[in-house]
Every structure is written in structure tokens, then in C-alpha cells.
Amino acid sequence: MDDTPSRIPAAVTDLRAAARDAGFTMSCEERTGSLLAVLAATRPAGRILELGTGVGEGAAWLLSGMSPAARLVSVELDSAVQGIARAELGADPRVTFVGGDGGAWLEEYDGEPFDLVFADTWPGKFTHLDRALDLVASGGTYLIDDLDPQPGWPEGHEASVVGLLAELEGRKDFRTVRLAWASGLLMAVRAVS
Template sequence: MDDEPTQLPPALPALRARARDAGFTMSSEDRTGSLLAALAAARPGGNILELGTGIGEGTAWLLSGMDRSAALTTVELDPAVQDVGRELLGADPRVTFVTEDGGTWLDAYGGALFDLVFADTWPGKFTHLGRALDLVAPGGIYLIDDLLPLPDRPAEHTAAVRRLLAGLEEREDFRCVRLAWASGLLMAVRGS
């Protein structure tokens, strides 16, 4: 069975062209994106958080699955990178772009809990994990990617992944499933 997605967000070709031009190579792959779209679609009116906008490919996937009443907050440290996503996706009233360090944002955030949190950067995954998990609503989903070892990842990545997975498995308030698929995913659902 071919598991490559066929329903791609309309903005994806333009985002990829801009990513190539900028030399940005850290976007989530299409299989992860298709899962993001499906999870967003399963949360009508959902409040969604993306940590690590990057160039905006994950943002495009999330928006493609969201209904008209859902809201997405996406946080990125690098304004030059995020400006591409803001330029190509910012007209969508469902998305709010925040340019700030993800850890700083997590520490300061005092708003509503999130139905879906996609942590695609170090803050919210390898740092500030507890804070990110605290922001997941009961029945909500926490998703992370980039867990499989790859040759282009720094040596400390493998050790950080081991610590992360061990910490998540110890949490009694979340049910976790690891997926050796795409770049290596973990989905955790918060109990009620």
C-alpha cells in the first residue's frame, strides 16, 4: 500500500519553493503532514498549537484539516523563516503567528488549553515538555516527530529522544503510542 498523501494543502508548492530558495530543510514530511490534517479535522472548533512554525508547511497541513471555527497558534523563534509562512498563510483568519522563543512563550502563556499540540522544535519536546503537556486539554492530543535516528541529526539528538520517551512513558495522565513511521512519531492523548 502506498502511504504517500494525495490531498496536499494548496499553499504547499509555494512554501516548498520558498524553502528551497532559503535553504530551509527542516519541514515535516508529507506523511506527518497528512496525520496533522487528519487530527485537526477530528477537532471541530479546536484550539490548536504548533511549536516550531518553520517555513509554514506544518501550518499549511493543520489549516487544511481545520474547520472554519478552529483556531491555530503557531510559534517560531526565527522571524525570517516564519515570515514565509506568515506571507503565504497569514490571510487565513484562523491562524495567529507568534515570533518568540517557544520556551519563553510556553512559560508566559496563560490562555485556554489546546485540543492538539504539535511540538516540532526543541521547546515543548526536549525542553519545556512538562509545560507543553500541561497545556493539553483533557482528551487532547500531543504529537511529536523526528524521533528516528538519521545520519544528519546531531549526536545529542539520540540521547535527548531516549530521555524524552522515557519521561513520557512514565506519565500516568497520558496514553502514548509510538509510530515507527514518517520521521518517527509519538502521539500522546491526555486522559480526562
């Protein structure tokens, strides 16, 4: 079976070109993007958090699956790359872009929990994990990617991934599944309380 997505959001083509021009190589893999769109579609009027906007490919996939009443908050440290996302996607009233350190944002955020959290950067995955998981609503989903070895991983990073997976799979408040697909994914769903 061919697992190449058949529907790619229109904005993704322009965002890919902009990423190439900017030398940005960490965009959302399109199979991961297709999963994001499906997960977003399961949450009509859902609240979605993306940690690590990059140039906005993940946000484009999320928006393509979101209902008109759903809302997305996307946080990115690098204002230059997020500026690409803002230029392409910023007119969509469902998305709010936040510039700044994801860890600091997680520490300061005091609003409602999210139905879907996609942690595509260090904060919320390798740092501030407990805080990111605290923000997942009952029955909500937490998704991380880039768990298979990637070019440019720093020395010792594989051990960090192994530790992260063990920590997530050991939690009693989430059900997890590893997906040997795309760049290597883990999806966790908070047990309904």
C-alpha cells in the first residue's frame, strides 16, 4: 500500500519553497502532516497546540483538518522562520502565532487545556515534558515525531529518545502507541477522568 498522502494542503507547496529558500530543513514530514490533519478533524471546535511552528508546514496540515470553530496556537522561538508561516497562514482567524521560547511559554501559560498537543521541538518533548502533558485535556492527544535516527542528531541524542519513550510509556495517565512510520512517532492519549 502506498502511504503517500493524496490530499496536500495548498499552502504546503509554497511553504516548502520558502523553507528551501530559507535553508530550513526541519519541516513536518508529509505523512506526519496527514496524521495531524486527521487528528485535528476528530476535534470539532477543538483546541490545538503546536510547539515548534518552523515555517508552518505542520500548522498548514493542522488547519486543513480543523473545523471552522477549532483554534490553533503555534509557538516558535525563531521569528524569521515563523515569519514565513505568519505570511502564508496568518490571515486564517483560527490560528494564533506566538513568538518566543516554547519552554517559557509552557511555564507561563495558564489557560484551558488542549485537545491535541503536537510537540515538534525540544520544549514539550525533551524539556518541559510534564508541563506539556499537563496541558492535554481528558481524552486529548499528545503527538511527537522525529523519534527515528535523524541526520544531524547531536551525540548522545539517541539515549535521550530512548529515555523519553520509556518515560511516556511508563505513565499511568496516558495510553501510548509507537508508530514506526514517517520520522518515527509516538501518540499518547490521556485517560478520561
